[in-house]
Amino acid sequence: MSKTYKIALIPGDGTGPEVIAEGVKVINAVAAKTGAKFEFTNFDLGGERYKRTGEILPDSCVEEFKKFDAMYLGAIGHPDVKPGILEKGILLRLRFELDQYINLRPVKLYEGVDCPLKNKEPKDIDFVVVRENTEGLYLGAGGFLKKDTPYEVATQESINTRFGVDRCLKYAFELTKKRNKDKKLTLCGKTNVLTFASNLWERAFRAMGAKSYPDIALNYVNVDAVCMWMIKNPEWFDVIVTDNLFGDIITDLAAMIQGGIGISAGGNINPEGVSMFEPMGGSAPKYTGQNVINPLAAISAGAMMLETLGLEKEAKMVENSMAKSLASGKIKSLAAGKMGMGTNQVGDLIANNL
Numbered sequence: 001m002s003k004t005y006k007i008a009l010i011p012g013d014g015t016g017p018e019v020i021a022e023g024v025k026v027i028n029a030v031a032a033k034t035g036a037k038f039e040f041t042n043f044d045l046g047g048e049r050y051k052r053t054g055e056i057l058p059d060s061c062v063e064e065f066k067k068f069d070a071m072y073l074g075a076i077g078h079p080d081v082k083p084g085i086l087e088k089g090i091l092l093r094l095r096f097e098l099d100q101y102i103n104l105r106p107v108k109l110y111e112g113v114d115c116p117l118k119n120k121e122p123k124d125i126d127f128v129v130v131r132e133n134t135e136g137l138y139l140g141a142g143g144f145l146k147k148d149t150p151y152e153v154a155t156q157e158s159i160n161t162r163f164g165v166d167r168c169l170k171y172a173f174e175l176t177k178k179r180n181k182d183k184k185l186t187l188c189g190k191t192n193v194l195t196f197a198s199n200l201w202e203r204a205f206r207a208m209g210a211k212s213y214p215d216i217a218l219n220y221v222n223v224d225a226v227c228m229w230m231i232k233n234p235e236w237f238d239v240i241v242t243d244n245l246f247g248d249i250i251t252d253l254a255a256m257i258q259g260g261i262g263i264s265a266g267g268n269i270n271p272e273g274v275s276m277f278e279p280m281g282g283s284a285p286k287y288t289g290q291n292v293i294n295p296l297a298a299i300s301a302g303a304m305m306l307e308t309l310g311l312e313k314e315a316k317m318v319e320n321s322m323a324k325s326l327a328s329g330k331i332k333s334l335a336a337g338k339m340g341m342g343t344n345q346v347g348d349l350i351a352n353n354l
């Protein structure tokens with residue numbers, strides 16, 4: 001008997017449940033075609049639950065997640081909850097405690113999608129960002145001294161361990177090898193200023209490249225220049241590897257050149273454990289319940305989930321259907337409210353084109 005993949009669903013806040021519903025629809029349609037089996041379990045986490053019960057993320061949930069094959073998250077963030085509480089208490093805590101040390105963000109311009117860059121086509125925009133997901137400035141090292149006085153001091157340190165950097169680099173090198181595109185790995189840092197943190201990254205990068213990946217071209221670029229080249233010559237990138245905060249920033253920029261937040265997806269990956277997949281956009285409270293939000297990012301995150309589960313054929317089916325649907329021009333725009341069809345209709349289109 002074939003395996004049943006157990007998926008934990010965290011639809012979350014705002015438009016999260018609407019886009020996850022479409023993602024599940026597409027995965028179920030894939031299952032119907034291929035015989036793959038999935039079992040979804042819903043977890044009520046997010047702003048509503050926090051407001052109702054005061055609970056953010058019970059410890060028991062974290063333990064339960066470890067028993068799943070993967071997690072599929074809609075969005076976290078509520079207009080009535082102070083920024084930071086849910087993001088830190090749910091999203092970041094899950095990334096840390098489940099040791100999802102890679103944040104994988106593919107950047108691909110599909111045919112039929114509007115690109116804000118002049119003269120750039122799908123062949124020019126096709127790279128992947130590997131963002132370290134458990135260290136750096138996100139660890140929260142630091143604090144206040146003399147808080148609320150005129151002499152207040154705030155510090156926030158970037159923590160980079162050789163172990164954490166090496167495992168992230170190894171993932172990025174292996175991905176570059178597997179993609180077999182330009183065989184070029186770009187390290188994005190800031191060695192001219194961060195003479196400790198970025199220096200560690202660069203030494204580790206060059207050492208690993210020389211020792212284990214002689215066929216991969218090593219390319220070092222400062223983060224500010226990465227932003228510049230991403231706009232001017234995105235075709236120069238194949239795989240980019242970087243720390244947590246730089247990765248956060250450059251992937252928002254990258255999302256825009258692939259058509260916007262409506263189509264950008266990410267995976268929080270623990271290659272040895274349970275991984276969590278999510279659309280990059282937020283909970284978009286103002287669009288909640290209107291059937292106008294774009295579910296393509298969530299559907300794409302679902303495809304990444306399938307691929308990570310080892311269901312490569314199934315993942316390809318979803319990607320191909322997205323490509324076909326977008327190329328058909330039926331979806332007028334990727335922006336919320338401008339798609340020319342409802343959230344559920346976009347889901348139907350992808351499911352029908354599988």
Ligand code: IPM
Nearest residue numbers: 087088091092248251266280
């Ligand atoms: C992201 C988000 C999160 C991050 C926030 C919500 C904490 O911006 O996934 O990129 O900074 O990592």
Ligand code: MN
Nearest residue numbers: 248249251252
């Ligand atoms: Mn971000």
